[in-house]
Amino acid sequence: MKNVLKSVLLTGFLLISASFMSKDKDFSLSIGSISATTLNFEVSNAKNISLSIYSEKGGELFSENLENTESFVKSYDLKSLEMGTYFLVAESDQKVEKYKININYKNEVSIEKKPVSQIKKPVYKITGNVVNMMMEGMRNSAVISVSDFAGNVYYNETKNADGGNLSLTFELNPFNASKYMITVEDEGNVFNKIITLN
Structure with a gap:
């Protein structure tokens, strides 16, 4: 009987762990x-991501949004682009990855297989008027502020990460405002989240 109970508890724990792990997986x-001028890549776990190609000079050349796709293969023909440096940017609700593309004088394409930058974004869980904000992979401190659209600031502090992670909980008062903005400034990146209370 004890062995059966242990097996049931272990199975339940593994299922719960697997469930939490699958929810957190990002693209x-x-x-x-x-091939010469064509770039091929695959994106797995592609739920609500955007893909863009930018020139080094900052102009967006192409973008598309992909929703609720488990996996897909994309090919971009870059033969119309001039010699220079470009970036493939993939962005989800949780992170942004940027890959460097080079086109040489022969119009041949090469790309770095590892991202030149990867930015983890704050993730929010909203239950009623309680907002949990989590941020992973922080190297330094971040400035977090909570304000409403009338310009009232309810929270503005610099927070240090604990082991690279930051977790904060805010209880927003629906009597003060129906909409709030949470702003996170981390290493020159600014993330804004609008929270609408029902």
Whole structure:
């Protein structure tokens, strides 16, 4: 009887752990083959991501949004682009990855298989008027503020990460405002989240 109970508890624990792990998994981008002017890549766990190509000079050349796709393979023909440096940017609710693309004088395409930058974004869980904000992979401190659209600031502090992670909980008062903005400034990146209370 004890062995059966232990097995049931262990199975339940593993199922709960697997459930939490699957909810937290974000997209994964793998660079595939490159033929002269065509870039091929695969994106796994692609739920609500945007893909963009930017020139080094800052102009967006192409963008598309993908919703609720488990996995897909994309090919971009870059033959119309001039010699120079470009970036493939993949962005979800949880992170932004940027890959460097080079086009040489022969119009041949090459891409770095690892992102030149990866930014983790704050993740929010909202229950009624209680907002839990979590941020992973922080290296330094971040400035967090909570304000309403009338300009009232309810919270403004610099917070240090604990082991690279930051977790804060805010209880927003619906009698003060129906909409709030949470702003997170981390290493030059600014993330804004609008919270509308019902």
